[in-house]
Amino acid sequence: MAFNTFIGGIHPPENKHLTEDKAFSNLSIPQLCYIPMQQHVGKPANPIVEVGDTVREGQLIGLSDGYISANVHASVPGKVVEIGRYPTLYSKEGVCVVIEAQGAFSTSGKILDEEQWESLTALDLINRVAEAGIVGLGGAAFPTHVKLQPPRKRQIDTLIVNGSECEPYLTVDDMLMQTHPSEIIEGVRVALKILGITQAFIGIEKNKPKAIQALEERLTAISIPEKITVAPLKVKYPQGAEKQLIHSILKRNVPSGGLPMDVHVVVQNVGTIFAIREAVVLRKPLFERFITVTGEIVKKPGNYKARLGTRISDVIEECGGLTEKPGKIIMGGPMCGIAVDTIEIPVVKGTSGLLFLKNEEIQVSQYRPCIRCGRCVAVCPAGLMPFELVNAIEKGRYDLVEPSNPFDCIMCGSCAYCCPSKRPLNHFIRMAQEKLHKKHKQ
Amino acid sequence: MPQKKSLAPELVLSSAPHVKAGQSITSIMWMVVLALMPATLYSVYLYGIHALLVICVAIIAAVASEALYLFLMKKPVTILDGSAVITGLLLAMNVPPDVPLWTVGIGSAFAIIIAKQLFGGLGFNIFNPALAGRAFLMASWPVYMTTKWHTFTPTNVLSQGITNITDMPEQAFDVVTQATPLGALKEVPKLLSDLHVLPDMLHNLLFSKEMLKSLFVGNVGGCIGETSALLLILGGLFLLYKRIITWHVPAMYIGTVVIFMYCYYSLSGFPYPVEATVYHVFSGGLMLGAFFMATDMVTSPVTWKGMLIFGAGCGILTCVIRLWGGYPEGVSYSILLMNTAVPLIDRYTKPRIFGTRA
Numbered sequence: 001m002a003f004n005t006f007i008g009g010i011h012p013p014e015n016k017h018l019t020e021d022k023a024f025s026n027l028s029i030p031q032l033c034y035i036p037m038q039q040h041v042g043k044p045a046n047p048i049v050e051v052g053d054t055v056r057e058g059q060l061i062g063l064s065d066g067y068i069s070a071n072v073h074a075s076v077p078g079k080v081v082e083i084g085r086y087p088t089l090y091s092k093e094g095v096c097v098v099i100e101a102q103g104a105f106s107t108s109g110k111i112l113d114e115e116q117w118e119s120l121t122a123l124d125l126i127n128r129v130a131e132a133g134i135v136g137l138g139g140a141a142f143p144t145h146v147k148l149q150p151p152r153k154r155q156i157d158t159l160i161v162n163g164s165e166c167e168p169y170l171t172v173d174d175m176l177m178q179t180h181p182s183e184i185i186e187g188v189r190v191a192l193k194i195l196g197i198t199q200a201f202i203g204i205e206k207n208k209p210k211a212i213q214a215l216e217e218r219l220t221a222i223s224i225p226e227k228i229t230v231a232p233l234k235v236k237y238p239q240g241a242e243k244q245l246i247h248s249i250l251k252r253n254v255p256s257g258g259l260p261m262d263v264h265v266v267v268q269n270v271g272t273i274f275a276i277r278e279a280v281v282l283r284k285p286l287f288e289r290f291i292t293v294t295g296e297i298v299k300k301p302g303n304y305k306a307r308l309g310t311r312i313s314d315v316i317e318e319c320g321g322l323t324e325k326p327g328k329i330i331m332g333g334p335m336c337g338i339a340v341d342t343i344e345i346p347v348v349k350g351t352s353g354l355l356f357l358k359n360e361e362i363q364v365s366q367y368r369p370c371i372r373c374g375r376c377v378a379v380c381p382a383g384l385m386p387f388e389l390v391n392a393i394e395k396g397r398y399d400l401v402e403p404s405n406p407f408d409c410i411m412c413g414s415c416a417y418c419c420p421s422k423r424p425l426n427h428f429i430r431m432a433q434e435k436l437h438k439k440h441k442q
Numbered sequence: 443m444p445q446k447k448s449l450a451p452e453l454v455l456s457s458a459p460h461v462k463a464g465q466s467i468t469s470i471m472w473m474v475v476l477a478l479m480p481a482t483l484y485s486v487y488l489y490g491i492h493a494l495l496v497i498c499v500a501i502i503a504a505v506a507s508e509a510l511y512l513f514l515m516k517k518p519v520t521i522l523d524g525s526a527v528i529t530g531l532l533l534a535m536n537v538p539p540d541v542p543l544w545t546v547g548i549g550s551a552f553a554i555i556i557a558k559q560l561f562g563g564l565g566f567n568i569f570n571p572a573l574a575g576r577a578f579l580m581a582s583w584p585v586y587m588t589t590k591w592h593t594f595t596p597t598n599v600l601s602q603g604i605t606n607i608t609d610m611p612e613q614a615f616d617v618v619t620q621a622t623p624l625g626a627l628k629e630v631p632k633l634l635s636d637l638h639v640l641p642d643m644l645h646n647l648l649f650s651k652e653m654l655k656s657l658f659v660g661n662v663g664g665c666i667g668e669t670s671a672l673l674l675i676l677g678g679l680f681l682l683y684k685r686i687i688t689w690h691v692p693a694m695y696i697g698t699v700v701i702f703m704y705c706y707y708s709l710s711g712f713p714y715p716v717e718a719t720v721y722h723v724f725s726g727g728l729m730l731g732a733f734f735m736a737t738d739m740v741t742s743p744v745t746w747k748g749m750l751i752f753g754a755g756c757g758i759l760t761c762v763i764r765l766w767g768g769y770p771e772g773v774s775y776s777i778l779l780m781n782t783a784v785p786l787i788d789r790y791t792k793p794r795i796f797g798t799r800a
Contacts (some may be wrong), residue, residue, distance in 0.1 A: 007796070012461055085552050108465040168461065243796060255799040290663050327454050334460040355460075362454050363462050368520075369565035371467060374744035385744065413459035420465045421565075427457040 003148040004203075005234035006244040008381035010414045012168050012237055012335065014207065018294045019171045020416045022178065022302035027318045033076050033309035034096045035061065037090040040135040041142045041347040042068030047097050052319075053080045056305055057105050058285050061097050063171060064133070070143045070349075071133035073285040075307035076101040089331055089348055096346070099309070117190060125194045125280055132279030133286050133349075138162060138240070138269035139332050141350035145274065147268070148194050150261040159200040160249060160260075162238035165234055166205060167333025170353045172290040173270050175303045177204065177211035180217035184270060185228060187277030195266060201231045201249050202270070205239055236337060238412035242267045244381050256408050271352070273432040286349060291315075295356030299324045308410050312343040315354060327359035335413050368421040376415035376425055382408045386415035390428040398436070443545060451736075464549065467564070471524030477677035477686075478531055484579060484673050485666045489539035489592045493666050495535040499543045503550035504530030506625045513561045525564050529553050532572035535667020536774060537579065538590035545586050549575040570741045575616050575773045591663045611768060616760035623657055623666045623725040623771040627718075649717035657724040667728035678733030687737040695732040698757025708766060722764065731756070731773035741781045748784075748791035755780045 038422060040046035045062030049055060055074040064070030078101040088094035105355050117125065130145035150156055161184075165173040177184060189434040190363040204212050215230050231249045232238050245267060252263040260267050267342075271290065278284045287308055294301040299320030305317065316322060330337040331351050347354075376386040384405060406429050415425040484485060484496045509524040512519045530550050537546055553575030561567040626648060633644065645795045647653070656662050660670025667674075670741050681687045703722045707715035722728070727735075736756050756776045763772025 002596045010463075012459075012463070016634045171749060204555075220738050247796075253797045256795055258797060318720060318728065325452070328460060329453055330460050334458075337452070337460065338458070339455045341455050357460065363459070364456065365466075368467055368523075369563065371739050372742075372744055373470075373739040374746075374749075377744045377793060378746065380793070383793040383798075387744065405795050408797070411458075417461065418463045418465075420463075420467050420470055422462060422466065423786065424457060426459075430457070 001352060004108045004231055006239070006247045006381055007237060007383070008379050008414065009236040009244075010379050010417055011235070014235075015169045016114045016171050016174075016207075016302045018169070018296070019292050019303055020170070020174060022175070024175060024290060024303050024305055027304045027306045027310060027315060029076050029101050029307060030310045032081070032311075033074075033078075033099045033101065033307060033343075034086055034088075034311055034346040035072060035099065036071055036076060036086075036090070036307035036346060036348055036384050037062045037097070038088065038090050039141060039308065039350065041068040041140065042066065042070070044095060045069060045072045045133075047083055049074075049080050049083075049097060049335060050084060050235055054078070054103070055099060060131075060285070061099075064130070064143075066141055068146055070135050070145075071285070072097075072104070073133055074099055075285045075287040075309045077103040077105060084213065084398060085343055087345055088339070089345055089351070095310075105151045107220065108439050113286065114281050115283065118193075120280075122194050122196060125238040128280045128283065129194070130349045131285070132275070132283075134246060134272060134275045134279055135286075136269055137271035137289060137343055137349060137352065139336060139350050139352050141348070144272055147266060148191065150266065154261040155330060156195050156197055156261060156266055156268075157199060157264045158250065158328065159195060159197065160204040160245060160265055160267045161188055161200060161240075161270050161273055162240050162245055162267055163202050163204040163211065164245060165208070166235075166237045166239040166241075167213075167335055167337075167352070168237075169292075169355050170292045170333045172292045172303050172352055174208045174211050176274055176290055177202075177208070177270060180274060181214040182222075183277050184215065184273055185222070185224070185318035186281065187216055187275075188228055188277055189224060189226055190280050191266075191268060191273060196289050198226045200228045203231045203233050203239075203249050204230065205244050206232045207235045209391060211388065212253050219391050237260060237409070237414065238381060240414055241381065241410050245321070256405065276389075285384060289347075289349065289351070291347060291351055293319050293356075294352035294353060295326070295358075297324050297326060297356050297358045299323060299333075306347050308348060309346045310356060312340070315347065316343065316356075322356060323361065326356045326360055327362045328357040330355040332433045335417070336411065360420070365422050367419075367423045370421055370423060373420060375418040375420070378417050379414040381412060381414065382410055384408060386425045386429065387423075389432070390423060392426050393428045393432045398432070398439075401432050402436065406436065409433070444648060453653065460591070465781065467525070468523045472685055473527055473686055474528055474681065474734065475524055475531060477680045478528075478535070478667070480673040480676055481670055481730070482531065482535070484660060484670050485535070485539070488660065489666065489667060492539045493539040494593075495543055496537060496539065496541060496546050497531065500534035500537075500546045500550045500641050501527055501530035503547040504533070504554050505556040507551040508559070511555055512563075515559075515564070518563070520578065523564070524650075526554055529571045531577070532570075532667070532730075532735060533575045534666050536572060536576040536727065538587065538664075539592045539666050540590035541586050542590075545579060545583050549579040549583075552578045565740055567740055568784075569778055570735055571737045573735060573778050573781075577778060583761045592681060598762060605711060617675055622770065623662050623721070624664075624764065627721060627725070628764075628770040645714055645717070649714050649721060654717065654720055654724065657721065662725070664725070665727060668730050671724040671729045674729035674733060678729065681733065681737075687733070688746065689754040690746050691737045691742060692732040692752045694753025695736055695756045695757075696723060696728065699761055702758060702761040722761075726764075727773040731777055732759075735774075736777050736780070741784060743784055743787045743789070743791060745788070745791045748787045751787050751791065752780055752784065 057077040082098040085093035086096045134144040135141040409429045504526045553571040557571040557574035558567045703719040758771040759776030
């Protein structure tokens with residue numbers, strides 16, 4: 001498969017050199033953990049502990065509320081000191097359970113017993129995934145158990161594991177695949193069993209040769225009944241976008257407005273697969289995750305294992321501090337990540353990295369009129385004409401916006417990246433999407 | 443009890459993406475100016491100080507009109523972005539070297555105020571401003587625009603001082619040597635039929651290796667910026683290398699002219715079809731038009747498919763004007779005409795939306 005790619009896309013500077021060789025290390029336990037009840041797409045979990053309660057590490061503290069929601073667990077053992085509203089990634093005032101760390105750790109530093117999962121039923125497996133509160137760890141944070149249970153009438157034939165990690169700067173998935181290939185393959189097998197299928201592809205961009213090699217070596221070393229293949233992909237952003245990934249590997253086009261299951265595919269991030277395996281085999285809920293902490297101004301950039309609820313301020317301290325004041329802090333990568341306004345925001349399930357940019361690295365300039373250079377059209381992986389859409393949005397001509405398919409935009413930001421007039425194109429499109437959503441609801 | 447800490451206002455908030463590619467309007471515009479420099483400087487060397495004055499007046503008039511208009515309209519004065527400089531420079535490259543200075547000044551003002559700002563300014567103009575300015579000058583002062591060619595010293599190929607070594611009738615010789623290369627070519631049918639010039643003589647004068655070489659290097663008469671195909675191609679390659687323009691418009695434009703002209707001359711029984719085609723490609727403003735004016739982002743299509751159609755249209759119109767039209771040169775009008783077709787081309791070359799069928 002020489003041409004594993006998609007139409008459009010860009011080549012932003014990768015900047016992965018800061019952390020790509022850094023093996024995982026654990027961030028130490030923060031004194032206070034701020035665990036948001038909303039760490040996923042859907043309804044926030046309901047806190048089921050009270051102030052003063054003593055909790056174990058990994059104890060359920062937030063119960064999934066409704067079909068699209070996820071459980072939340074205590075990241076550290078200790079005492080619940082407050083349940084209050086604090087700034088989180090998703091809200092200025094999100095409900096957080098604040099735990100003061102104390103007492104013994106039940107899982108950390110211990111080798112957990114591995115359970116035989118092959119004899120379990122798919123239902124047992126999915127229940128373990130749901131109990132563990134696993135959500136998409138690539139950043140979207142969609143509850144995984146929902147994604148692994150597509151409606152009956154949708155035939156699924158392929159699982160695609162997303163290890164492309166096309167976001168600049170981030171290296172967690174790369175490091176995870178290099179260091180834990182066996183666990184990932186086991187996780188893929190669990191997911192395949194849940195889905196009742198036997199074919200999986202692990203898509204990895206070619207700029208991660210070590211990860212590709214590690215997984216391929218492991219796959220040839222073991223004999224398993226499932227057909228798991230590593231698919232090296234062209235290095236291009238947004239290779240890891242779901243629809244683009246499916247196109248690159250299977251040449252199937254998810255219909256406009258549709259979902260991967262419409263072309264019989266389920267996509268899971270490689271980190272999620274790892275978490276599924278931990279949930280099923282080790283019965284360990286999702287209370288910690290790997291993150292890349294990076295940026296030129298970080299003294300000790302690297303790939304770390306962080307407890308969910310660790311605030312950015314604690315992460316900064318653990319990474320040796322910053323060499324200068326940051327101009328911008330981004331949760332996630334520079335293309336899709338979210339800029340935060342305070343270092344009190346905690347790491348959540350969807351946090352794949354923390355990027356600290358200095359003032360010189362951030363570009364704040366007035367945007368100018370479109371000069372119709374056509375670059376946004378050339379790079380748009382969705383086949384949109386972003387400039388035209390945005391010109392209409394800017395003028396408030398929603399009658400022209402709607403027929404131009406604003407909902408096909410995948411928010412990859414390629415258009416805004418290459419725009420010489422520095423127009424925040426995808427931002428305008430997002431605004432239009434929200435506005436139209438509201439309009440349709442009425 | 444943990445305290446709610448205050449937000450840190452010094453952190454910049456903006457929506458993703460947080461990194462952006464290096465090129466900006468300003469850098470693109472100045473890069474184009476830079477790409478035009480070799481051809482510009484060569485023209486000054488070839489045509490002398492008056493050409494330099496024309497270029498300066500054109501640029502200053504363009505920038506001053508832009509500044510004045512933006513100031514009066516209370517808009518941000520963005521003259522440093524270089525877009526007005528390009529308009530002035532391109533207009534200067536499209537006028538004869540000995541044109542009166544006031545003409546080109548008026549042309550620049552027209553280009554900026556009427557053709558660009560009244561349509562809404564940068565990004566909103568329908569016509570390439572420089573070409574609109576040139577068309578305005580052609581309509582208003584046709585004599586200046588078609589006769590103020592440079593008088594060369596006898597060492598140049600197409601000069602009055604050249605001796606009539608080909609034994610052409612004097613009358614015919616004068617016709618050929620007093621015009622621009624394309625002007626001379628336009629006279630060819632007349633020479634062949636009326637003045638009893640033998641095709642061989644024509645070959646020796648117009649289609650000789652020396653003549654074609656002069657055309658390529660630029661040792662010939664013409665508008666300020668159109669003489670040296672070589673330096674214009676170099677500038678164009680620089681823009682391609684810097685990814686400021688794509689290959690679609692120039693390749694399609696020049697390719698269409700090559701194919702069209704070769705077909706025309708071979709089918710019409712002309713004895714030197716290859717030479718005539720080469721002559722067409724390297725003479726006049728084709729390189730200037732194909733690399734610098736048809737590629738103007740604002741007034742050309744946005745999709746690659748559209749650019750190919752646009753380039754082909756420019757090529758066909760250029761050939762039609764050169765072969766059957768009233769003017770010897772058709773590059774500027776062909777681009778202006780195709781500018782009007784851009785909205786239509788854009789409409790019918792929209793990319794296919796991912797996940798839909800064509």
